[in-house]
Amino acid sequence: MPMHARSTHKLQKTLVFAAFLALPIAFFLAAYVYAVGYTGFVSLHRWDGISPTMQFIGLGNYERLMGESRFWHAVANNLRWLVFYLVVPSVTGLLLALLVDGKLKGEGAIKTFIFLPYIIAPVAVAAVWRWLYLPDGGLFNTLLTDMGLPGATQNWLGDRDIATYSVMMAALWSTAGFSFLVFFSGLRSIPQELFEAARVDGANAWTIFWKITLPHLWPSTVLVLGLFGIEAMRLFDIVWSTTGGGPSRASEVLATQLYDVxxxxxQMGKASAIGIVQLILAAILILPYIIYITRRIEEAPE
Amino acid sequence: MKPLAKSILAASTALGLAGAAQAQDAEIWTYWASGAEADALTALMGVTAEQYPDTPLATRVITGNTAEMRRALQTAFLGGQPPAVYQSGMAQELKSFVDAGRIAPIDAYVEGVEGAAELPDGVRRVVSVDGQLYGVPLNMHVVSNVFYNRAIFDELGLEAPANAEEFQAVAAAIEEAGYQAMGNAGGPGWTMYTTYSFLYGGLGEDGYYALGSGEMAFTDPAVKAALTEWSETYAEHFMDDWTGYTWSDTGGVFANGDVAMYQVGDWLSAYLADAGWDYGDQYGFFPAPGMDGSVVMQMDVMAMTSGIEEAAAEAGADFLRASLSPEGQAAFNNVKVSVAPNPLAATDGYSAYGKAAAEEIGSAAAVIPNLKNLLPVRLGDEFGTLIAAYAEAPDADDLDGILETLEDMRQEMLETGEFVRW
Incomplete structure (x- = not known):
């Protein structure tokens, strides 16, 4: 190929790449870089959100936040949610997948039954669970009373000590279907020959689980933990719809506090400061996951 | 012309016409999405159409409450597409938009509307800033009435209590009979609402306004005495687990006959009507202890945005005039089961409760605004949150801490000029 033809071809190729990249880059700049940058800018001001002008106060909003027990309580709640999401719905989904995988009749119906809550909107989930949790006439307290355990009844969403954990149970019901489906797909992708060979070698069920099943479920585990980790840091809907962050801000997380503020x-400036702190916190906690995933993609054979 | 080109032209024309129609219709934004509220707005739009048949108006529902409305307005202002008129809270909520230069004074628009000059003083105060009118008061709800279950009162031979001492005796008798005395609900507002009559009774009308205007310290002994009386009279008798209920959940408990009394705001009457309860038969009401012939109310207000196109402003002004007119107020409040602030609005269409409430307001010594609306919003929010937490397990020492926290906030807000002298 002549020299000039080769360079023309290279230029065309570059232009095609540039054309394909232009839209996502523009979108990234407008919807992410600009939005985050503007939020950071607002966080340095006192602003009510509707006035045409803002008052620059430097890091004043951040200083106030750092001195507020309300803010730290929300941070602690987000961390509680992170631990919860990484452990409870993930393990529940895995256990359900192991239970259902080829062992039960009516597998299709059971899979649908388990996955169904995941597609229900968080607001609807909250409405259902608010009813279940009603102190008087709610399903849980009624059942406990009928079982002869009236002393075990709780003010599920109205007790400051347990409100967050009550919302977590609603979230478990709603999200376990997702981890179940991912783990179930992972189980189905493990070659059956491996299990058969292990059995021939005399491995018991426990050994098979630890040596074959779990290692092969690692991609599914990474996916579930990563997405649940992100969910924990941006949590809003189910808390807001179930308790509004109450009682007396006890179940508040950063996103609900941001909205309230x-x-x-x-206080738009202070709310923006909360948003920036939330972003930093999420980045610190989730960045290792992003790096890990990126490396795996780079290392994957083409 | 080819069929495809024809279709494109037709679609463009249709879109263009739709766009033009949209541009001509001035929008009214409310968060009345369903039920009696949505029906009441429809009735009001009907009156507006009768009074101003050539005025193009469209309504839009912003689902939620004042917070959602504020979020939507913020976006609309940024995009330069605000509505002509929107639903607002009274007092500080309205004032924050005045400070931002986002709403326009409406004195000139509603001057001459029948009854406009006769709005109750307490109403006019909280829709005016610096002597100018910024909102049309559309409906009033009394938040100082205690609803009571007539069957329980009759069964126990109880009379409606006239003061705090009598209330405590009535509550004790109810509890002794195995009922719960007083309903309440979780959230930062409802518990705070129940304190107003005690603050009004303890501080007097001037003191109540002084507290709302930042002129009285929260650590003033009179404030503590009022809240202590509230604690002994109400908080000690709140139903079990009230923090786990919404106001309507508690309405259900009240309608089931498990709770004998409930003070939450008289929108409860609409809830009870849906439950098949009639005023005078299944339930009655009495003024909360301390009101002494006055009422505490809150209301929805319609405000006009500033800087909009002239045509939209004119259409918005027509809507405001219709909203304040006796006909518009009657149409709206008949359906919403609230009371018209315009004293010339007809009350024949009111429910039995509505008539009683209208009579109560009409003969009130003073019509007092909800304190939460008078206070700067974050102070009102903090007051509500702290007093609700206190009421879970009342303790005199905690009350001192709460009042000191609120006083610190008052001092800070005095420096930043966030109070208004109402």
Whole structure:
């Protein structure tokens, strides 16, 4: 190929790449870089969200946040949610997948039954669980009373000590279907020959689980933990719809506090500071996961 | 012309016309999405159409409450597409938009509307800033009435209590008979609402306004005395597990006959009507202890945005005039089961409770605004949150801590000029 033809071809190729990249880059800049940058800018100001002007106060919003027990309580709640999401729905989904995988009749119906809550909107989940949790006439307290355990009844969403954990149970019901489906797909992709060979070699069920099943489920585990980790840091809907962050802000997480501060008490600058801290916190916690995933993609054979 | 080109032209024309129609219709934004609220707005739009048949108006529902409305307005202002008129809270909520230069004074628009000059003083105060009117008060709800279950009162031979001492005796008798005395609900507002009559009774009308205007310290002994009386009279008698209920959940408990009394705001009457309860038969009401012939109310307000196109402003002004007119107020409040602030609005269409409430307001010594709306929003929010937490397990030492926290906030807000002298 002549020299100039080769360079023309290379230029065309570059232009095609550039054309394909332009839209996502523009979108990334407008929807992410600009949005985060503007939030950071607002966080340095006192602003009610509707005035045409803002008052620059430097790091004043951050200083106030750092001195507020309300803010640290929300951070602690987000961390509780992180631990919860990484452990409870993940393990529950795995156990359900192991239980259902080829061992039960009516597998299709059971899979649908387990996965169904995941596709229900968090607001609807909250409405259902608010009813289940009603102190008087709610399903849980009624069952406990009928079982002769009236002393075990709880004010599930109204007790500051347990409200967060009550919402977590609703979240478990809603999200376990997702981890179940991912783990179930992972189980089905493990070659059956491996299990047969292990059995021939005399491996018991426990050994098979630890030596074959779990290692082969590693990609599914990474996916589930990563997405649940992100969910824990951006959690909003189910908390807001179930308790509104109450009682007395006990179940508040950063996103619900941000919303309350921004739109119920008109402190847009402070709310933006909460958003930036939330972003930093999420980045610190989730960055290792992103790096890990990126490396795996780079290392994967083409 | 080819069929495809024809189709494109037709679609473009249709879209263009739709766009033009949209541009002509001034929008009214509310968060009345369903039920009696949505029906009441429809009735009001009907009156507006009768009074101003050539005015193009469209309504849009912003689902949620004042917070959602604020979020939607913020976006609309940024995009330069605000509505002509929107639903607002009274007092501080309205004032924050005045400070931001986002709403326009409406005195000139509603001047001459029948009854406009006769709005109750307490109403006019909280829709005006610096002497100018910024909102049309559309409906009033009394938040200082205690609803009671007539069957329980009759069974126990109880009379409606007239003061805190009598209330405590009535509550004790109810509890002794195995019922729960007083309903309440979780959230930062409902518990705070129940304190107003005690603050009003303890501080007097001037003191109540002084507290709302930042002129009285929260650590003032009179404030503590009022809240202590509230604690002994109400908080000690709140139903079990009330923090786990919404106001309507507790309405259900009240309608089931498990709780004898409930003070939450008289929208409860609409809830009870849905449950088949009639005022005078299944339930009655009495003024909360300390009101002494006055009422505490809250209301929805319609405000007009500033800087909009002239045509939209004119259409919005027509809507405001219709909203304040006796006909518009009657149409709206008949359906919403609330009371018209315009004293000339007809009350024949009111429910039995509505008539009683209208009579109560009409003969009230003073019509007092909800304190939460008078206070700067974050102070009101903090007051509500702290007092609700206190009421879970009342303790005099905790009350001192709460009042000191609120006083610190008051001092800070005095420096930043966030209070308004109502």
């Amino acid at each position: 921004a739109f119920a008490t008109f």
